[in-house]
Amino acid sequence: MGVNGILENWIWQLVAALKSQPAQPVNVGLVDWITLAQHHYTIAVRNTRLVGKEVAALLRWLEESVQFSRSHVHLIGYSLGAHVSGFAGSSIGGTHKIGRITGNHA
Numbered sequence: 001m002g003v004n005g006i007l008e009n010w011i012w013q014l015v016a017a018l019k020s021q022p023a024q025p026v027n028v029g030l031v032d033w034i035t036l037a038q039h040h041y042t043i044a045v046r047n048t049r050l051v052g053k054e055v056a057a058l059l060r061w062l063e064e065s066v067q068f069s070r071s072h073v074h075l076i077g078y079s080l081g082a083h084v085s086g087f088a089g090s091s092i093g094g095t096h097k098i099g100r101i102t103g104n105h106a
Contacts, residue, residue, distance in 0.1 A: 052087025074100040
């Protein structure tokens with residue numbers, strides 16, 4: 001997201017590219033944490049851990065609800081979103097890991 005809370009164009013291009021893979025259909029989810037990210041940098045950094053834990057909780061819920069496997073998950077994060085993805089991976093718990101995490105820091 002941009003600082004104004006609007007999804008930047010490159011995000012929609014990434015979603016379209018991910019969904020256009022011919023090998024198998026995919027679901028793409030976006031985490032809207034703009035209200036926690038639009039603070040002073042040190043507070044936004046602190047909020048990445050909270051958001052990561054919430055992402056992990058959602059993935060655990062999906063596993064329990066629809067026999068969903070976290071090994072098929074690919075978390076992609078940009079800037080502080082990369083930290084969110086890492087915290088989700090480290091806080092998900094259990095014996096199985098998230099399939100893949102890709103982070104890019106600005």
